[in-house]
Amino acid sequence: METQNYYLKEIVDSDIKHIHKGLSNPEVTKYYDVHYDTLEETKEQMTWFANLKKKGKGLWWGVYDKRTDKFCGAGGYNALDKKDRRAEIGFWLLKEYWGRGIMKEVFPKLYELGFVNLNLNRIEAFVVKENVKCKAAIKKVNLTHEGTMREFEIKNGEKISLDIYSILKSEWQGL
Numbered sequence: 099m100e101t102q103n104y105y106l107k108e109i110v111d112s113d114i115k116h117i118h119k120g121l122s123n124p125e126v127t128k129y130y131d132v133h134y135d136t137l138e139e140t141k142e143q144m145t146w147f148a149n150l151k152k153k154g155k156g157l158w159w160g161v162y163d164k165r166t167d168k169f170c171g172a173g174g175y176n177a178l179d180k181k182d183r184r185a186e187i188g189f190w191l192l193k194e195y196w197g198r199g200i201m202k203e204v205f206p207k208l209y210e211l212g213f214v215n216l217n218l219n220r221i222e223a224f225v226v227k228e229n230v231k232c233k234a235a236i237k238k239v240n241l242t243h244e245g246t247m248r249e250f251e252i253k254n255g256e257k258i259s260l261d262i263y264s265i266l267k268s269e270w271q272g273l
């Protein structure tokens with residue numbers, strides 16, 4: 099699975115160092131649900147990836163630069179609901195790859211994987227209201243803002259509002 103400049107490879111246990119590099123960086127995980135200080139802690143995330151696939155609840159891929167073979171980040175699906183044919187899309191990049199248009203290039207491939215391979219009708223994204231950079235990037239990948247779930251989560255005693263975005267298969271087919 100590839101785009102013009104990147105290829106996607108299913109995340110496996112041997113990718114732990116790549117995953118740790120991203121999910122141990124406070125700037126990458128600032129608005130993310132997880133953060134791991136040690137490689138040992140990152141095993142929890144690797145188990146999460148493996149369980150997603152095993153239970154049929156999603157799948158994630160590493161994103162690699164085709165020219166250099168370097169790991170850039172990860173993206174994929176979780177909360178897969180086969181009955182209602184929807185899933186949540188997630189994506190993060192190592193800081194050194196921010197602002198390079200990677201999301202804009204890779205998201206069409208992720209949409210194809212979701213709508214064709216996983217037979218989804220709806221792809222959803224949930225973004226912390228204050229995550230302005232992510233919301234700007236999301237607008238470039240044809241996700242529609244549907245609204246805000248006010249004070250939807252509480253993390254570390256703080257009330258977090260989430261903006262919800264989506265794209266439907268019928269919209270994707272028209273792109």
